[in-house]
Amino acid sequence: MIQATIITIGDELLIGQVIDTNSAWMAQELNKAGIPVIRRVAVGDAWDAIWTALDEESKHADIILITGGLGPTADDITKPLLCKYFGGKLIIDEGAKQNVVNIFKRLNRPMIERNLLQAEVPDVCTVIQNKRGTAPGMWFEKPATAIEGKKIFISMPGVPHEMKGMMEDDVIPQLSKQFELPVIVHRTLLTAGVGESFLADLIQDFETALPPHIKLAYLPNYGMVRLRLSTAGFNKTEIENEVDAQFTQLQVLVKEYLVTNIDEPMEKVVGKLLLQKKQTMCTAESCTGGYIAHLLTSLPGSSAFYDGSVVSYSYAAKEDLLNVNHQTLLTKGAVSEEVVMEMAKGALQNIKSNYTVAVSGIMGPDGGQPDKPVGTVWVAYGNANKILTQKLHFRFDRTRNIQLTAVTALNLLRKFILEND
Amino acid sequence: MIQATIITIGDELLIGQVIDTNSAWMAQELNKAGIPVIRRVAVGDAWDAIWTALDEESKHADIILITGGLGPTADDITKPLLCKYFGGKLIIDEGAKQNVVNIFKRLNRPMIERNLLQAEVPDVCTVIQNKRGTAPGMWFEKPATAIEGKKIFISMPGVPHEMKGMMEDDVIPQLSKQFELPVIVHRTLLTAGVGESFLADLIQDFETALPPHIKLAYLPNYGMVRLRLSTAGFNKTEIENEVDAQFTQLQVLVKEYLVTNIDEPMEKVVGKLLLQKKQTMCTAESCTGGYIAHLLTSLPGSSAFYDGSVVSYSYAAKEDLLNVNHQTLLTKGAVSEEVVMEMAKGALQNIKSNYTVAVSGIMGPDGGQPDKPVGTVWVAYGNANKILTQKLHFRFDRTRNIQLTAVTALNLLRKFILEND
Numbered sequence: 140m141i142q143a144t145i146i147t148i149g150d151e152l153l154i155g156q157v158i159d160t161n162s163a164w165m166a167q168e169l170n171k172a173g174i175p176v177i178r179r180v181a182v183g184d185a186w187d188a189i190w191t192a193l194d195e196e197s198k199h200a201d202i203i204l205i206t207g208g209l210g211p212t213a214d215d216i217t218k219p220l221l222c223k224y225f226g227g228k229l230i231i232d233e234g235a236k237q238n239v240v241n242i243f244k245r246l247n248r249p250m251i252e253r254n255l256l257q258a259e260v261p262d263v264c265t266v267i268q269n270k271r272g273t274a275p276g277m278w279f280e281k282p283a284t285a286i287e288g289k290k291i292f293i294s295m296p297g298v299p300h301e302m303k304g305m306m307e308d309d310v311i312p313q314l315s316k317q318f319e320l321p322v323i324v325h326r327t328l329l330t331a332g333v334g335e336s337f338l339a340d341l342i343q344d345f346e347t348a349l350p351p352h353i354k355l356a357y358l359p360n361y362g363m364v365r366l367r368l369s370t371a372g373f374n375k376t377e378i379e380n381e382v383d384a385q386f387t388q389l390q391v392l393v394k395e396y397l398v399t400n401i402d403e404p405m406e407k408v409v410g411k412l413l414l415q416k417k418q419t420m421c422t423a424e425s426c427t428g429g430y431i432a433h434l435l436t437s438l439p440g441s442s443a444f445y446d447g448s449v450v451s452y453s454y455a456a457k458e459d460l461l462n463v464n465h466q467t468l469l470t471k472g473a474v475s476e477e478v479v480m481e482m483a484k485g486a487l488q489n490i491k492s493n494y495t496v497a498v499s500g501i502m503g504p505d506g507g508q509p510d511k512p513v514g515t516v517w518v519a520y521g522n523a524n525k526i527l528t529q530k531l532h533f534r535f536d537r538t539r540n541i542q543l544t545a546v547t548a549l550n551l552l553r554k555f556i557l558e559n560d
Numbered sequence: 561m562i563q564a565t566i567i568t569i570g571d572e573l574l575i576g577q578v579i580d581t582n583s584a585w586m587a588q589e590l591n592k593a594g595i596p597v598i599r600r601v602a603v604g605d606a607w608d609a610i611w612t613a614l615d616e617e618s619k620h621a622d623i624i625l626i627t628g629g630l631g632p633t634a635d636d637i638t639k640p641l642l643c644k645y646f647g648g649k650l651i652i653d654e655g656a657k658q659n660v661v662n663i664f665k666r667l668n669r670p671m672i673e674r675n676l677l678q679a680e681v682p683d684v685c686t687v688i689q690n691k692r693g694t695a696p697g698m699w700f701e702k703p704a705t706a707i708e709g710k711k712i713f714i715s716m717p718g719v720p721h722e723m724k725g726m727m728e729d730d731v732i733p734q735l736s737k738q739f740e741l742p743v744i745v746h747r748t749l750l751t752a753g754v755g756e757s758f759l760a761d762l763i764q765d766f767e768t769a770l771p772p773h774i775k776l777a778y779l780p781n782y783g784m785v786r787l788r789l790s791t792a793g794f795n796k797t798e799i800e801n802e803v804d805a806q807f808t809q810l811q812v813l814v815k816e817y818l819v820t821n822i823d824e825p826m827e828k829v830v831g832k833l834l835l836q837k838k839q840t841m842c843t844a845e846s847c848t849g850g851y852i853a854h855l856l857t858s859l860p861g862s863s864a865f866y867d868g869s870v871v872s873y874s875y876a877a878k879e880d881l882l883n884v885n886h887q888t889l890l891t892k893g894a895v896s897e898e899v900v901m902e903m904a905k906g907a908l909q910n911i912k913s914n915y916t917v918a919v920s921g922i923m924g925p926d927g928g929q930p931d932k933p934v935g936t937v938w939v940a941y942g943n944a945n946k947i948l949t950q951k952l953h954f955r956f957d958r959t960r961n962i963q964l965t966a967v968t969a970l971n972l973l974r975k976f977i978l979e980n981d
Contacts, residue, residue: 428857
């Protein structure tokens with residue numbers, strides 16, 4: 140099977156100033172196209188480091204994808220290096236030159252000599268024109284030898300939308316033409332409210348009986364666990380049917396904890412459920428401080444199912460915007476079943492949604508009390524007819540406590556909606 | 561100089577299901593401690609791939625940090641592999657066992673046999689106890705040979721907060737003890753409201769005159785630009801004094817755009833300003849959907865300066881919670897100067913804070929109109945005496961438009977607070 144490796148170039152990746160999102164996107168697209176990625180390597184803007192990476196990675200894989208280091212400034216050394224590596228010399232590519240000229244014309248900006256250098260390419264590569272920027276991509280091939288097959292090296296800019304455009308328009312179509320690629324099939328489900336070990340025990344017999352060419356992966360995240368089945372083959376229908384049969388079994392086994400059988404986050408599951416019912420929800424957030432609202436409103440089109448939130452950090456906000464009783468706050472404290480219940484009722488009254496979820500808790504690092512340690516959270520969720528409450532305990536840092544509270548609260552509401560239709 | 565490489569293990573990294581944020585964080589911390597990271601490699605949950613990565617990476621660097629693959633399930637093969645790689649056998653570590661037992665006791669959950677497997681470790685490693693989870697870390701050493709120096713392999717869980725805890729509590733302190741590490745000095749300032757090229761022109765003479773051992777980096781992020789001066793050496797006082805003198809000059813040059821001379825995010829600058837004045841703020845968010853509230857409440861102790869937010873996605877929420885006039889919404893539309901002004905006034909009235917900022921806009925991908933395209937945002941900011949407005953335009957995807965709106969709105973409020981004291 141044809142395999143790929145990704146080399147990302149840039150000092151910023153090695154001092155941790157930039158999170159590499161390019162590689163994940165490229166890996167996804169390559170997988171979809173039937174080309175598994177077996178390694179990803181990041182190196183700095185250093186001649187020897189890049190050269191060694193080219194040598195090593197071409198031993199590991201057939202296709203070596205390279206991003207970054209193609210800019211017009213002195214620290215961008217990828218192009219001269221590739222030129223030397225493949226024994227070529229730099230020449231002006233007319234298509235790339237016209238592209239640079241057009242871009243500056245369109246932007247109505249003066250073009251300087253340095254900009255035209257972008258049109259220089261090694262004479263030993265096939266140019267991949269860049270429709271979204273000035274730096275062209277470059278496709279090199281090393282013919283097969285007695286000991287190894289053909290190797291393809293593809294260099295692209297590090298700017299995400301330029302790289303994505305080249306991958307979609309040229310790289311993936313070209314690779315699909317050159318190779319007879321297999322179909323890779325993934326099926327992912329999301330569980331909540333159960334640990335990885337417990338799940339593993341629950342599906343132990345299933346896992347043991349899985350045919351060896353179907354892989355099972357456990358992916359824990361935010362207190363939930365995703366389970367993924369994967370396989371590859373050349374007969375699409377056959378392998379899809381085989382994986383789907385196993386996936387159906389798996390869903391039955393984890394039924395009690397199953398959130399969704401698609402690879403999507405909790406907030407999207409809740410949003411889709413509400414859209415399907417043509418109903419809306421709102422939130423009343425104390426300790427999560429707007430994070431639940433943020434998760435929901437990150438989804439395009441969320442205004443169709445989400446009305447809004449009151450982020451009530453102060454007593455005044457709880458009283459004025461959510462009608463929480465001043466006495467309840469004084470006698471029970473903000474983190475209490477009574478207050479969170481009043482918050483939920485106030486949100487429903489004032490925002491006029493079908494459903495609501497309210498949270499109040501202590502996220503840390505400070506603010507804990509003997510009877511209410513850091514990580515204590517009260518959740519209220521329901522509709523105009525019925526509101527339920529639950530007490531939660533988390534034991535992590537502030538960021539993670541906020542994330543876990545948000546996802547757990549949304550899951551409680553999701554179950555309520557399903558059960559109280 | 562001692563150098564490190566990072567190996568991240570997990571199929572999810574190679575199919576692009578997960579974006580690797582661990583490596584960036586680790587690289588940052590190692591850099592701060594005086595250990596440059598020269599490579600980062602991701603490999604799948606495959607025996608040969610991991611084994612080869614250990615071989616290769618230990619040729620490149622002195623310290624090999626490994627994350628992932630330590631879970632209790634069958635696809636987690638890092639521990640048995642490391643055991644074999646270093647020629648050990650698995651034994652129960654009493655400290656790790658007690659840790660697992662304690663965690664389940666605290667969570668009040670039944671413990672199964674599989675959970676105790678987490679306490680097994682190779683007898684040839686030093687155990688790094690995990691205070692945040694069940695999988696212990698492992699520290700292996702390969703003594704120096706005739707051709708290479710000593711190599712240190714450190715295996716940690718892939719769960720971010722567990723890995724971070726181990727790095728901070730054990731790994732960095734231990735490495736600092738074992739090696740005489742250089743002092744790396746960074747000084748970072750944050751500018752807003754000015755582009756990278758303009759800044760580069762503004763400080764061109766300063767940049768040219770910088771001594772070669774002090775590096776200047778431009779770090780654009782969320783529409784702001786951080787400027788960082790860095791150098792390394794063994795005489796802490798001397799290099800700190802030298803960098804500080806340059807840093808003072810730099811601050812004077814960019815004075816007009818300077819937000820802070822510490823490496824801290826915009827929300828923290830605003831929070832500190834309010835704390836210092838013993839005043840509070842609130843927000844009224846439409847298009848940012850709670851993201852400004854989330855940024856502010858992510859800061860520990862934010863309840864001292866932040867009262868809350870109304871996330872008013874629906875008309876009802878704007879009218880009921882922020883007293884926005886129904887007629888204004890109908891005649892001017894939700895994304896208008898008039899509505900955002902009423903939102904700001906309503907927030908001040910109902911949440912009773914000293915300052916407020918309100919935003920309403922179209923974040924995309926849908927919802928744009930000919931006169932209000934995607935990326936149009938109105939911001940209102942001020943206090944009970946005066947409220948100012950500003951129209952903004954962004955041209956990115958939903959996520960980035962939300963981030964840019966939030967940071968720009970907070971910067972407008974920051975300047976207002978400074979000017980209207």
